Amino acid sequence: MKYVNDSFTIKTSKRLExxxxxxxxxxxxxxxxxxxxxxxxxxxxxTAAITINENDPELFEDLLHIYTKIAPIEQKYQHNLKYxxxxxxxxxxxxxxxxxxxPSVIIPITNGGIQLGTWQRVLFVEMDGPRTRKVYIKxxxx
Amino acid sequence: MKYVNDSFTIKTSKRLExxxxxxxxxxxxxxxxxxxxxxxxxxxxxTAAITINENDPELFEDLLHIYTKIAPIEQKYQHNLKYxxxxxxxxxxxxxxxxxxxPSVIIPITNGGIQLGTWQRVLFVEMDGPRTRKVYIKxxxx
Amino acid sequence: MKYVNDSFTIKTSKRLExxxxxxxxxxxxxxxxxxxxxxxxxxxxxTAAITINENDPELFEDLLHIYTKIAPIEQKYQHNLKYxxxxxxxxxxxxxxxxxxxPSVIIPITNGGIQLGTWQRVLFVEMDGPRTRKVYIKxxxx
Numbered sequence: 001m002k003y004v005n006d007s008f009t010i011k012t013s014k015r016l017e018x019x020x021x022x023x024x025x026x027x028x029x030x031x032x033x034x035x036x037x038x039x040x041x042x043x044x045x046x047t048a049a050i051t052i053n054e055n056d057p058e059l060f061e062d063l064l065h066i067y068t069k070i071a072p073i074e075q076k077y078q079h080n081l082k083y084x085x086x087x088x089x090x091x092x093x094x095x096x097x098x099x100x101x102x103p104s105v106i107i108p109i110t111n112g113g114i115q116l117g118t119w120q121r122v123l124f125v126e127m128d129g130p131r132t133r134k135v136y137i138k139x140x141x142x
Numbered sequence: 143m144k145y146v147n148d149s150f151t152i153k154t155s156k157r158l159e160x161x162x163x164x165x166x167x168x169x170x171x172x173x174x175x176x177x178x179x180x181x182x183x184x185x186x187x188x189t190a191a192i193t194i195n196e197n198d199p200e201l202f203e204d205l206l207h208i209y210t211k212i213a214p215i216e217q218k219y220q221h222n223l224k225y226x227x228x229x230x231x232x233x234x235x236x237x238x239x240x241x242x243x244x245p246s247v248i249i250p251i252t253n254g255g256i257q258l259g260t261w262q263r264v265l266f267v268e269m270d271g272p273r274t275r276k277v278y279i280k281x282x283x284x
Numbered sequence: 285m286k287y288v289n290d291s292f293t294i295k296t297s298k299r300l301e302x303x304x305x306x307x308x309x310x311x312x313x314x315x316x317x318x319x320x321x322x323x324x325x326x327x328x329x330x331t332a333a334i335t336i337n338e339n340d341p342e343l344f345e346d347l348l349h350i351y352t353k354i355a356p357i358e359q360k361y362q363h364n365l366k367y368x369x370x371x372x373x374x375x376x377x378x379x380x381x382x383x384x385x386x387p388s389v390i391i392p393i394t395n396g397g398i399q400l401g402t403w404q405r406v407l408f409v410e411m412d413g414p415r416t417r418k419v420y421i422k423x424x425x426x
Contacts, residue, residue: 058219104389117276195383204380
């Protein structure tokens with residue numbers, strides 16, 4: 001039974017952006033040497049999220065379009081009013097979406113690798129960029 | 143410490159459909175012999191999801207109604223436009239909802255069984271059927 | 285390798301309410317003595333949810349406002365019609381939101397504590413209160 005902790009940093013370049021982090025994640029699982037167990041991908045921010053879906057730039061636009069239809073950037077939010085004039089805090093939409101999509105995914109490690117489906121990729125969802133963001137990886141198993 | 147991997151296949155029969163998979167999942171946990179630990183239910187598709195809620199056919203209609211209010215099937219999506227004419231790819235709504243509901247649940251195994259509440263059932267959410275779908279089960283514990 | 289199970293009860297006071305349960309959760313992790321592993325927070329109800337975000341009362345209002353924009357309390361739901369006249373069952377909105385936000389979070393335990401980011405707090409989301417609610421904690425590790 002081993003616990004391997006790792007992390008990496010990504011720089012996002014837009015207010016809203018989806019970044020495929022599967023390659024980072026897979027290389028850390030390989031480096032851990034764990035062949036059977038689970039992988040947890042966790043981001044420690046409240047205005048971002050982690051999810052799983054297909055890597056398709058056009059689909060990424062659709063995702064972000066619907067996300068901001070759910071919680072529009074420009075809308076009267078109590079959080080934004082409280083912090084009126086503080087530019088970095090006009091981000092209630094991002095908090096709300098983070099609370100819905102949530103900051104982590106758990107993926108089985110089976111037969112020596114992470115058990116993603118053919119089209120599944122691990123996606124970092126930036127909703128209040130551009131920022132420097134941290135992603136934690138935890139691999140548990142043997 | 144044991145790791146038990148299992149899987150099953152379900153055939154969905156409609157474009158949008160919710161299927162209660164709790165019985166499959168519980169029988170696999172029993173078969174695993176694990177009495178203390180965790181269960182991970184993970185589906186490897188990008189147009190489906192796994193969640194937990196009550197098994198009520200009327201509620202399932204309500205869930206699917208609100209899901210497709212969030213991401214309507216018929217709408218101008220970049221993903222669908224890119225794949226215009228490819229019938230199997232007119233499914234951006236399903237990708238978006240899969241990214242929100244997500245492909246897995248984790249459930250504690252305590253006192254010899256999965257620790258679901260009285261009304262909680264494990265639900266497979268089909269959003270681009272009918273298709274044959276796979277569900278992976280991983281039981282970790284002792 | 286240890287498995288520590290614990291639970292606590294909270295009394296919610298409104299129909300819709302967000303309660304920061306991080307202090308309960310952290311004290312149970314400390315009590316478990318586990319310094320490396322994972323924490324699972326799981327609520328066994330179908331009209332509530334667990335998520336992670338900032339503790340800000342104004343933001344909590346924004347979250348609940350958008351949640352009930354997604355699934356309005358007053359709307360024609362099949363579930364509510366079936367149970368017409370049963371006051372405790374006019375809660376399809378809560379089931380739908382529970383199926384989206386989901387009943388659990390998993391958090392890494394690293395360097396002796398739960399690895400939440402600076403602003404991240406564990407939040408119990410009540411969507412059909414006031415009720416007495418249960419929350420299960422499972423700590424796995426060593």
